[in-house]
Amino acid sequence: MHQPIQFVRKIYYLMLAVIGVPVNVLAIVVLSQGKCGLSPCITLYLVAMAAADLLAIITDVILHRINDYYFPLNFLSITPVCSVRYVLLRAAIDCSVWFTVSFTFDRFGAICYQKLKTRYCTKKTAAVVLSTTGTLLCLKNIPIYFRFKPKVIVDNVPLFCSNKRSYFTDPRWIGFRRFEKVLTPLIPFGLILFLNILTVKHIFKVSRIRKGLKCQNKALDHSDPEMGNRRKSVILLFSISGSFILLWLVYILYIFNVSSYLDEYSFYIFENVAYMLRNLSCCTNTFIYVVTQAKFREQLKSSQYSAAQAAITIIAATSLGLLPLMGPGPCLGLTHAQACIYCISLGPLSAAAGWVPPAPRPTSAAGWDLSVPETAADTWATDTPRPTYIVAASPQILCCH
Numbered sequence: 001m002h003q004p005i006q007f008v009r010k011i012y013y014l015m016l017a018v019i020g021v022p023v024n025v026l027a028i029v030v031l032s033q034g035k036c037g038l039s040p041c042i043t044l045y046l047v048a049m050a051a052a053d054l055l056a057i058i059t060d061v062i063l064h065r066i067n068d069y070y071f072p073l074n075f076l077s078i079t080p081v082c083s084v085r086y087v088l089l090r091a092a093i094d095c096s097v098w099f100t101v102s103f104t105f106d107r108f109g110a111i112c113y114q115k116l117k118t119r120y121c122t123k124k125t126a127a128v129v130l131s132t133t134g135t136l137l138c139l140k141n142i143p144i145y146f147r148f149k150p151k152v153i154v155d156n157v158p159l160f161c162s163n164k165r166s167y168f169t170d171p172r173w174i175g176f177r178r179f180e181k182v183l184t185p186l187i188p189f190g191l192i193l194f195l196n197i198l199t200v201k202h203i204f205k206v207s208r209i210r211k212g213l214k215c216q217n218k219a220l221d222h223s224d225p226e227m228g229n230r231r232k233s234v235i236l237l238f239s240i241s242g243s244f245i246l247l248w249l250v251y252i253l254y255i256f257n258v259s260s261y262l263d264e265y266s267f268y269i270f271e272n273v274a275y276m277l278r279n280l281s282c283c284t285n286t287f288i289y290v291v292t293q294a295k296f297r298e299q300l301k302s303s304q305y306s307a308a309q310a311a312i313t314i315i316a317a318t319s320l321g322l323l324p325l326m327g328p329g330p331c332l333g334l335t336h337a338q339a340c341i342y343c344i345s346l347g348p349l350s351a352a353a354g355w356v357p358p359a360p361r362p363t364s365a366a367g368w369d370l371s372v373p374e375t376a377a378d379t380w381a382t383d384t385p386r387p388t389y390i391v392a393a394s395p396q397i398l399c400c401h
Contacts (some may be wrong), residue, residue, distance in 0.1 A: 005272055012276055013065045016283060017057060023286040024054035030299050037295040040123040042233075045103040046285070048130045049240075052099050053282035055092035061279055064089055079150040079158035086161065087144050094137040094184050096282060100244055101188045102129050107237040108195045111230065112202040140183070143176060181255055185248050192241050203234060232292075239288045247281035250274045 027050040030036065031043055038046070063085055067076055076085060106126065109116040119125075147167050150158030167173045254274040262270060289296045 005269055009065075009272055009276070010069045013061050013069070013279070016279060017061045017066055020057040020061065020283040021054065023283060024050045024057065026300070026303075027286040027289060028054070030296060030303060031289075033299060035295065035299050036289075036293060038293075039121075041106065041121050041126045042103075042236075044123055044126045044130070045099065045106060046289070048134075049096065049099045049103060049285060052092060052096040053285065055088075056096045056279070056282045059085065059089040059092045061282075073159075077159050079148065079161060082161040083145045083148045086148070087141050090144055090180075091138045091141045094141065095134050097184050097188045097244075097248075098133050098137060099130065100240065101191050102126075102133060104192050104195050104237065104241055107233060108199050111199055111233065111237075147173070185252060189245065189248060189252055192244060196238065196241050199234070199237065203230075235292050236288070239292050240285060243284045243288060244281060247277045247284070251278040 028047055031038075031047050031050065034040065034043055036043070063076060067074070075081060106121055106129075110121045147163060148161040149164050151160035151162040153159065167177075250270075251274040254271060260267070290300065
Protein backbone atom coordinates (compact mmCIF):
# COMPACT_ATOMS: atom_id res chain seq x y z
CA MET A 1 0.00 0.00 0.00
CA HIS A 2 2.85 2.39 0.86
CA GLN A 3 5.23 1.23 -1.86
CA PRO A 4 4.87 4.27 -4.20
CA ILE A 5 5.74 6.82 -1.53
CA GLN A 6 8.55 4.60 -0.23
CA PHE A 7 10.10 4.43 -3.69
CA VAL A 8 9.80 8.21 -4.10
CA ARG A 9 11.31 8.71 -0.66
CA LYS A 10 14.36 6.58 -1.41
CA ILE A 11 15.11 8.43 -4.65
CA TYR A 12 14.37 11.81 -3.08
CA TYR A 13 16.76 11.43 -0.15
CA LEU A 14 19.49 10.05 -2.40
CA MET A 15 19.21 13.10 -4.67
CA LEU A 16 19.04 15.37 -1.63
CA ALA A 17 22.35 13.99 -0.38
CA VAL A 18 23.99 14.25 -3.80
CA ILE A 19 22.94 17.90 -4.10
CA GLY A 20 22.95 19.00 -0.47
CA VAL A 21 26.51 18.08 0.47
CA PRO A 22 28.34 19.83 -2.41
CA VAL A 23 26.19 22.99 -2.39
CA ASN A 24 26.73 23.53 1.33
CA VAL A 25 30.46 22.84 1.03
CA LEU A 26 30.55 25.29 -1.87
CA ALA A 27 28.75 27.92 0.20
CA ILE A 28 31.21 27.48 3.07
CA VAL A 29 34.23 27.77 0.77
CA VAL A 30 32.99 30.81 -1.16
CA LEU A 31 31.66 32.71 1.85
CA SER A 32 34.78 32.01 3.95
CA GLN A 33 36.87 33.96 1.45
CA GLY A 34 35.08 37.15 2.55
CA LYS A 35 34.82 38.56 -0.98
CA CYS A 36 31.04 38.52 -1.42
CA GLY A 37 30.47 42.13 -0.36
CA LEU A 38 28.95 41.11 2.97
CA SER A 39 30.00 42.31 6.40
CA PRO A 40 32.14 39.94 8.52
CA CYS A 41 29.19 39.52 10.89
CA ILE A 42 26.77 38.40 8.14
CA THR A 43 29.45 36.18 6.60
CA LEU A 44 30.03 34.39 9.90
CA TYR A 45 26.33 33.71 10.35
CA LEU A 46 25.94 32.41 6.79
CA VAL A 47 28.99 30.14 7.11
CA ALA A 48 27.65 28.76 10.42
CA MET A 49 24.24 28.16 8.83
CA ALA A 50 25.82 26.34 5.89
CA ALA A 51 27.92 24.20 8.25
CA ALA A 52 24.87 23.30 10.34
CA ASP A 53 22.89 22.45 7.18
CA LEU A 54 25.76 20.27 6.00
CA LEU A 55 25.81 18.39 9.31
CA ALA A 56 22.04 17.96 9.13
CA ILE A 57 22.32 16.46 5.64
CA ILE A 58 25.09 14.09 6.78
CA THR A 59 23.43 12.94 10.00
CA ASP A 60 19.75 12.91 9.04
CA VAL A 61 19.77 12.17 5.31
CA ILE A 62 22.93 10.07 4.82
CA LEU A 63 23.63 8.32 8.14
CA HIS A 64 19.97 7.89 9.07
CA ARG A 65 17.63 7.62 6.08
CA ILE A 66 19.90 6.50 3.24
CA ASN A 67 21.70 4.12 5.57
CA ASP A 68 18.40 2.56 6.69
CA TYR A 69 17.05 2.33 3.14
CA TYR A 70 20.08 0.90 1.35
CA PHE A 71 22.25 -0.61 4.14
CA PRO A 72 19.77 -1.77 6.81
CA LEU A 73 22.27 -3.86 8.80
CA ASN A 74 25.77 -2.55 9.51
CA PHE A 75 27.93 -1.04 12.24
CA LEU A 76 25.61 1.98 12.50
CA SER A 77 22.76 -0.36 13.46
CA ILE A 78 24.34 -1.24 16.84
CA THR A 79 22.15 0.31 19.52
CA PRO A 80 24.77 2.60 21.19
CA VAL A 81 25.90 3.87 17.78
CA CYS A 82 22.30 4.26 16.69
CA SER A 83 21.59 6.32 19.81
CA VAL A 84 24.57 8.58 19.11
CA ARG A 85 23.27 9.06 15.55
CA TYR A 86 19.97 10.37 16.90
CA VAL A 87 21.73 12.74 19.29
CA LEU A 88 23.87 14.18 16.47
CA LEU A 89 20.85 14.34 14.17
CA ARG A 90 18.77 16.37 16.60
CA ALA A 91 21.70 18.63 17.51
CA ALA A 92 22.40 19.39 13.83
CA ILE A 93 18.75 20.22 13.10
CA ASP A 94 18.48 22.40 16.22
CA CYS A 95 21.64 24.31 15.27
CA SER A 96 20.42 24.79 11.70
CA VAL A 97 17.13 26.26 12.94
CA TRP A 98 18.50 28.44 15.72
CA PHE A 99 21.40 29.79 13.64
CA THR A 100 18.72 31.02 11.24
CA VAL A 101 16.95 32.69 14.15
CA SER A 102 20.22 34.31 15.26
CA PHE A 103 20.84 35.63 11.75
CA THR A 104 17.28 37.00 11.54
CA PHE A 105 17.63 38.80 14.88
CA ASP A 106 21.00 40.22 13.84
CA ARG A 107 19.53 41.64 10.61
CA PHE A 108 16.49 42.92 12.49
CA GLY A 109 18.76 44.85 14.85
CA ALA A 110 20.96 46.16 12.03
CA ILE A 111 18.02 47.39 9.95
CA CYS A 112 15.73 48.73 12.66
CA TYR A 113 18.04 49.95 15.44
CA GLN A 114 21.26 51.75 14.60
CA LYS A 115 22.46 51.80 18.23
CA LEU A 116 21.99 48.04 18.48
CA LYS A 117 23.81 47.63 15.17
CA THR A 118 27.03 49.22 16.43
CA ARG A 119 27.12 47.15 19.64
CA TYR A 120 25.51 43.83 18.74
CA CYS A 121 26.03 43.34 14.99
CA THR A 122 29.76 42.60 15.10
CA LYS A 123 31.84 39.59 14.20
CA LYS A 124 32.91 39.05 17.82
CA THR A 125 29.33 39.09 19.06
CA ALA A 126 28.26 36.74 16.26
CA ALA A 127 31.00 34.28 17.23
CA VAL A 128 29.90 34.36 20.88
CA VAL A 129 26.22 33.93 19.98
CA LEU A 130 26.88 31.04 17.60
CA SER A 131 29.28 29.18 19.90
CA THR A 132 27.00 29.60 22.94
CA THR A 133 23.89 28.56 21.00
CA GLY A 134 25.61 25.52 19.51
CA THR A 135 26.98 24.39 22.87
CA LEU A 136 23.64 24.72 24.66
CA LEU A 137 21.79 22.86 21.91
CA CYS A 138 24.30 20.00 21.98
CA LEU A 139 23.92 19.71 25.77
CA LYS A 140 20.14 19.79 25.43
CA ASN A 141 20.18 16.72 23.18
CA ILE A 142 22.32 14.49 25.41
CA PRO A 143 19.26 12.94 27.16
CA ILE A 144 18.13 11.54 23.79
CA TYR A 145 20.90 8.94 24.07
CA PHE A 146 19.09 7.35 27.04
CA ARG A 147 15.74 7.28 25.25
CA PHE A 148 16.36 4.05 23.34
CA LYS A 149 16.63 0.35 24.00
CA PRO A 150 17.72 -2.47 21.64
CA LYS A 151 15.04 -3.59 19.23
CA VAL A 152 16.62 -7.03 18.86
CA ILE A 153 19.69 -8.78 20.28
CA VAL A 154 21.63 -11.07 17.95
CA ASP A 155 24.62 -13.01 19.34
CA ASN A 156 24.71 -10.71 22.37
CA VAL A 157 24.91 -7.67 20.07
CA PRO A 158 22.14 -5.07 20.61
CA LEU A 159 20.78 -3.88 17.27
CA PHE A 160 18.61 -0.92 16.19
CA CYS A 161 16.88 1.65 18.36
CA SER A 162 13.47 1.35 19.91
CA ASN A 163 11.83 3.85 22.27
CA LYS A 164 11.64 2.75 25.86
CA ARG A 165 8.16 2.39 27.30
CA SER A 166 9.00 5.04 29.89
CA TYR A 167 9.49 7.54 27.03
CA PHE A 168 5.69 7.60 26.67
CA THR A 169 4.69 7.19 30.34
CA ASP A 170 7.35 8.87 32.49
CA PRO A 171 6.37 12.52 33.24
CA ARG A 172 9.99 13.62 32.79
CA TRP A 173 10.16 12.19 29.28
CA ILE A 174 6.73 13.60 28.45
CA GLY A 175 7.92 17.04 29.58
CA PHE A 176 11.13 16.67 27.58
CA ARG A 177 9.16 15.80 24.43
CA ARG A 178 6.98 18.87 24.84
CA PHE A 179 10.04 21.02 25.50
CA GLU A 180 11.61 19.71 22.27
CA LYS A 181 8.55 20.59 20.20
CA VAL A 182 8.39 24.08 21.65
CA LEU A 183 12.12 24.73 21.35
CA THR A 184 12.34 23.44 17.76
CA PRO A 185 10.54 24.53 15.69
CA LEU A 186 7.62 26.42 17.35
CA ILE A 187 9.60 29.23 19.03
CA PRO A 188 11.96 29.73 16.04
CA PHE A 189 9.05 29.75 13.61
CA GLY A 190 7.18 32.35 15.67
CA LEU A 191 10.30 34.50 16.23
CA ILE A 192 11.27 34.56 12.56
CA LEU A 193 7.74 35.46 11.51
CA PHE A 194 7.45 38.17 14.19
CA LEU A 195 10.86 39.74 13.50
CA ASN A 196 10.22 39.84 9.76
CA ILE A 197 6.86 41.58 10.31
CA LEU A 198 8.56 44.23 12.46
CA THR A 199 11.31 44.62 9.87
CA VAL A 200 8.82 45.16 7.06
CA LYS A 201 6.94 47.71 9.14
CA HIS A 202 10.16 49.62 9.86
CA ILE A 203 11.22 49.54 6.19
CA PHE A 204 7.92 51.06 5.05
CA LYS A 205 8.21 53.77 7.68
CA VAL A 206 11.79 54.68 6.74
CA SER A 207 10.98 54.60 3.01
CA ARG A 208 8.18 57.13 3.44
CA ILE A 209 10.47 59.45 5.41
CA ARG A 210 13.30 59.27 2.88
CA LYS A 211 10.94 59.84 -0.06
CA GLY A 212 9.60 62.94 1.71
CA LEU A 213 13.12 64.29 2.24
CA LYS A 214 14.05 63.66 -1.40
CA CYS A 215 10.95 65.50 -2.59
CA GLN A 216 11.84 68.51 -0.44
CA ASN A 217 15.45 68.58 -1.68
CA LYS A 218 15.29 68.65 -5.47
CA ALA A 219 19.06 68.87 -5.77
CA LEU A 220 19.53 65.55 -4.03
CA ASP A 221 21.01 62.89 -6.24
CA HIS A 222 18.54 60.19 -7.13
CA SER A 223 21.09 57.47 -6.45
CA ASP A 224 20.96 56.35 -2.82
CA PRO A 225 23.80 53.92 -1.89
CA GLU A 226 22.46 53.44 1.64
CA MET A 227 19.07 52.36 0.36
CA GLY A 228 20.77 50.05 -2.15
CA ASN A 229 22.77 48.28 0.55
CA ARG A 230 19.72 48.13 2.79
CA ARG A 231 17.68 46.64 -0.05
CA LYS A 232 20.25 43.88 -0.63
CA SER A 233 20.32 43.02 3.07
CA VAL A 234 16.52 42.94 3.24
CA ILE A 235 16.23 40.72 0.16
CA LEU A 236 18.72 38.24 1.64
CA LEU A 237 16.91 38.27 5.00
CA PHE A 238 13.45 37.78 3.54
CA SER A 239 14.62 35.08 1.13
CA ILE A 240 16.19 32.97 3.88
CA SER A 241 13.37 33.56 6.35
CA GLY A 242 10.65 32.97 3.76
CA SER A 243 12.26 29.74 2.64
CA PHE A 244 12.44 28.54 6.25
CA ILE A 245 8.80 29.40 6.95
CA LEU A 246 7.46 27.73 3.81
CA LEU A 247 9.48 24.53 4.11
CA TRP A 248 8.83 24.06 7.84
CA LEU A 249 5.13 24.93 7.72
CA VAL A 250 3.94 21.42 6.82
CA TYR A 251 6.09 19.89 9.56
CA ILE A 252 4.63 22.28 12.13
CA LEU A 253 1.12 21.30 11.04
CA TYR A 254 2.19 17.68 11.43
CA ILE A 255 3.42 18.06 15.03
CA PHE A 256 0.19 19.92 15.86
CA ASN A 257 -1.67 16.73 14.82
CA VAL A 258 -3.56 18.51 12.04
CA SER A 259 -3.12 15.36 9.99
CA SER A 260 -5.04 13.29 12.58
CA TYR A 261 -8.23 14.00 10.64
CA LEU A 262 -6.85 12.16 7.60
CA ASP A 263 -7.19 8.49 6.80
CA GLU A 264 -4.25 6.15 7.32
CA TYR A 265 -2.79 6.37 3.81
CA SER A 266 -3.21 10.16 3.59
CA PHE A 267 -1.63 10.54 7.03
CA TYR A 268 1.36 8.45 5.92
CA ILE A 269 1.86 10.64 2.85
CA PHE A 270 1.43 13.84 4.86
CA GLU A 271 4.00 12.69 7.42
CA ASN A 272 6.59 11.83 4.79
CA VAL A 273 6.07 15.08 2.88
CA ALA A 274 6.52 17.02 6.14
CA TYR A 275 9.92 15.42 6.80
CA MET A 276 10.97 15.70 3.16
CA LEU A 277 10.27 19.44 3.05
CA ARG A 278 11.96 19.95 6.42
CA ASN A 279 15.14 18.30 5.18
CA LEU A 280 14.96 20.23 1.90
CA SER A 281 15.39 23.44 3.91
CA CYS A 282 19.02 22.38 4.52
CA CYS A 283 19.83 22.76 0.80
CA THR A 284 18.11 25.97 -0.28
CA ASN A 285 20.28 28.73 1.19
CA THR A 286 23.09 28.34 -1.34
CA PHE A 287 20.64 28.74 -4.21
CA ILE A 288 19.26 31.84 -2.49
CA TYR A 289 22.78 33.33 -2.36
CA VAL A 290 23.25 32.63 -6.07
CA VAL A 291 19.98 34.36 -6.98
CA THR A 292 20.17 37.36 -4.63
CA GLN A 293 23.90 38.11 -4.30
CA ALA A 294 25.74 39.27 -7.42
CA LYS A 295 29.18 39.13 -5.80
CA PHE A 296 28.52 35.60 -4.59
CA ARG A 297 27.86 34.63 -8.22
CA GLU A 298 31.08 36.34 -9.28
CA GLN A 299 33.11 34.49 -6.66
CA LEU A 300 31.39 31.26 -7.60
CA LYS A 301 32.31 31.72 -11.28
CA SER A 302 35.85 32.67 -10.30
CA SER A 303 36.21 29.57 -8.13
CA GLN A 304 34.83 27.36 -10.88
CA TYR A 305 37.20 28.91 -13.44
CA SER A 306 40.23 28.52 -11.15
CA ALA A 307 39.35 24.90 -10.40
CA ALA A 308 38.78 24.12 -14.08
CA GLN A 309 42.01 25.91 -15.02
CA ALA A 310 44.07 23.92 -12.54
CA ALA A 311 42.40 20.63 -13.49
CA ILE A 312 42.88 21.14 -17.24
CA THR A 313 46.52 22.15 -16.78
CA ILE A 314 47.39 19.17 -14.58
CA ILE A 315 45.52 16.67 -16.77
CA ALA A 316 47.08 17.97 -19.97
CA ALA A 317 50.57 18.14 -18.51
CA THR A 318 50.29 14.67 -17.00
CA SER A 319 49.04 13.13 -20.24
CA LEU A 320 51.98 14.70 -22.11
CA GLY A 321 54.54 13.55 -19.56
CA LEU A 322 55.51 17.08 -18.55
CA LEU A 323 54.37 16.77 -14.96
CA PRO A 324 54.42 13.65 -12.77
CA LEU A 325 51.31 13.15 -10.67
CA MET A 326 53.27 13.65 -7.44
CA GLY A 327 54.48 17.13 -8.44
CA PRO A 328 56.70 19.01 -10.90
CA GLY A 329 60.13 17.69 -11.67
CA PRO A 330 62.63 17.02 -14.49
CA CYS A 331 61.17 15.95 -17.82
CA LEU A 332 62.67 12.54 -18.39
CA GLY A 333 64.38 12.28 -21.78
CA LEU A 334 62.95 15.55 -23.09
CA THR A 335 65.11 17.92 -25.05
CA HIS A 336 64.11 21.51 -25.48
CA ALA A 337 62.94 20.81 -29.02
CA GLN A 338 60.60 18.07 -27.74
CA ALA A 339 59.29 20.38 -25.05
CA CYS A 340 58.56 23.03 -27.65
CA ILE A 341 56.62 20.51 -29.74
CA TYR A 342 54.54 19.61 -26.68
CA CYS A 343 54.01 23.31 -25.97
CA ILE A 344 52.71 23.80 -29.51
CA SER A 345 50.38 20.82 -29.11
CA LEU A 346 48.99 22.46 -25.96
CA GLY A 347 48.33 25.69 -27.83
CA PRO A 348 44.62 25.21 -28.67
CA LEU A 349 43.90 23.96 -25.15
CA SER A 350 45.77 26.89 -23.66
CA ALA A 351 43.89 29.38 -25.82
CA ALA A 352 40.55 27.85 -24.87
CA ALA A 353 41.39 28.23 -21.19
CA GLY A 354 42.67 31.79 -21.65
CA TRP A 355 46.35 30.97 -21.03
CA VAL A 356 49.27 32.64 -22.79
CA PRO A 357 52.56 30.68 -22.96
CA PRO A 358 55.67 32.64 -22.00
CA ALA A 359 58.22 33.73 -24.55
CA PRO A 360 60.98 31.10 -25.04
CA ARG A 361 64.38 31.82 -23.58
CA PRO A 362 67.28 31.07 -25.96
CA THR A 363 69.84 30.51 -23.22
CA SER A 364 69.94 30.04 -19.48
CA ALA A 365 72.18 31.41 -16.78
CA ALA A 366 74.38 28.32 -17.15
CA GLY A 367 74.86 29.04 -20.87
CA TRP A 368 72.86 26.14 -22.24
CA ASP A 369 72.68 26.04 -25.99
CA LEU A 370 69.00 25.41 -26.63
CA SER A 371 69.33 25.52 -30.39
CA VAL A 372 71.15 22.19 -30.63
CA PRO A 373 69.45 20.07 -33.34
CA GLU A 374 67.54 17.08 -32.07
CA THR A 375 69.10 13.77 -33.13
CA ALA A 376 68.95 10.20 -31.95
CA ALA A 377 72.10 10.77 -29.92
CA ASP A 378 70.92 14.04 -28.50
CA THR A 379 71.42 13.58 -24.76
CA TRP A 380 72.54 15.72 -21.89
CA ALA A 381 75.99 15.07 -20.52
CA THR A 382 76.08 13.80 -16.97
CA ASP A 383 78.15 16.75 -15.84
CA THR A 384 75.88 19.30 -17.54
CA PRO A 385 72.81 20.74 -15.81
CA ARG A 386 69.63 19.74 -17.62
CA PRO A 387 66.60 22.03 -17.83
CA THR A 388 63.46 21.37 -15.82
CA TYR A 389 60.11 21.87 -17.52
CA ILE A 390 57.45 22.71 -14.96
CA VAL A 391 53.77 23.05 -15.69
CA ALA A 392 51.96 25.31 -13.24
CA ALA A 393 48.27 26.07 -12.83
CA SER A 394 48.76 29.66 -13.93
CA PRO A 395 48.49 31.72 -17.12
CA GLN A 396 51.98 30.42 -18.02
CA ILE A 397 51.90 26.84 -19.28
CA LEU A 398 55.59 26.01 -19.67
CA CYS A 399 58.51 27.44 -17.77
CA CYS A 400 62.07 26.28 -18.51
CA HIS A 401 64.44 26.57 -15.56
